[in-house]
Amino acid sequence: EAGVTQFPSHSVIEKGQTVTLRCDPISGHDNLYWYRRVMGKEIKFLLHFVKESKQDESGMPNNRFLAERTGGTYSTLKVQPAELEDSGVYFCASSQVAGWGASSYEQYFGPGTRLTVT
Amino acid sequence: AQSVTQLGSHVSVSEGALVLLRCNYSSSVPPYLFWYVQYPNQGLQLLLKYTSAATLVKGINGFEAEFKKSETSFHLTKPSAHMSDAAEYFCAVKAAGNKLTFGGGTRVLVKP
Numbered sequence: 001e002a003g004v005t006q007f008p009s010h011s012v013i014e015k016g017q018t019v020t021l022r023c024d025p026i027s028g029h030d031n032l033y034w035y036r037r038v039m040g041k042e043i044k045f046l047l048h049f050v051k052e053s054k055q056d057e058s059g060m061p062n063n064r065f066l067a068e069r070t071g072g073t074y075s076t077l078k079v080q081p082a083e084l085e086d087s088g089v090y091f092c093a094s095s096q097v098a099g100w101g102a103s104s105y106e107q108y109f110g111p112g113t114r115l116t117v118t
Numbered sequence: 119a120q121s122v123t124q125l126g127s128h129v130s131v132s133e134g135a136l137v138l139l140r141c142n143y144s145s146s147v148p149p150y151l152f153w154y155v156q157y158p159n160q161g162l163q164l165l166l167k168y169t170s171a172a173t174l175v176k177g178i179n180g181f182e183a184e185f186k187k188s189e190t191s192f193h194l195t196k197p198s199a200h201m202s203d204a205a206e207y208f209c210a211v212k213a214a215g216n217k218l219t220f221g222g223g224t225r226v227l228v229k230p
């Protein structure tokens with residue numbers, strides 16, 4: 001089966017511009033997560049979708065970030081306007097329906113989108 | 119709240135030598151613990167996970183980790199390093215909720 005895919009793999013934009021990152025989860029995975037790794041720091045959670053609903057968006061840094069998951073399939077993460085500190089690698093992950101049972105807790109990660117804001 | 123500390127951002131080992139990557143966590147509830155690996159230009163791949171069954175967990179590529187509650191540790195080991203083990207390794211904890219909390223990562227360099 002296809003894994004989690006992310007597009008683009010790299011994006012270089014200027015400060016003040018807008019960028020939209022896309023994530024396609026594994027087919028049938030209701031749970032979709034966004035994480036970010038800023039240079040030299042740890043990977044940090046941004047938000048969690050269950051189908052099309054935001055379950056937890058406690059990690060979103062500010063209102064310049066907007067995540068959507070229309071129809072409960074792919075998700076987009078828009079940064080508008082981008083700032084220098086938004087540079088980093090944005091990871092998407094997906095998992096099966098959350099619940100009791102070990103397999104539901106395994107998150108499968110995509111290759112990430114490297115965002116550079118200049 | 120939960121947190122993860124990985125001791126050492128870089129580790130250098132000789133081919134054939136023991137690989138030991140340290141991970142300590144804090145969690146207010148019984149945790150699920152994970153080790154992920156990221157090879158160059160690839161995404162995160164799950165190496166192994168602890169989900170309250172056996173405390174010694176075996177993963178892919180010859181790696182294993184032991185959960186020690188008394189030490190709040192989940193160290194990753196491999197008896198004999200291979201050149202292909204050069205990568206960055208991440209320890210993560212999942213307690214309440216579904217989000218993963220990661221350590222800072224340890225980059226492993228394997229010397230021939």
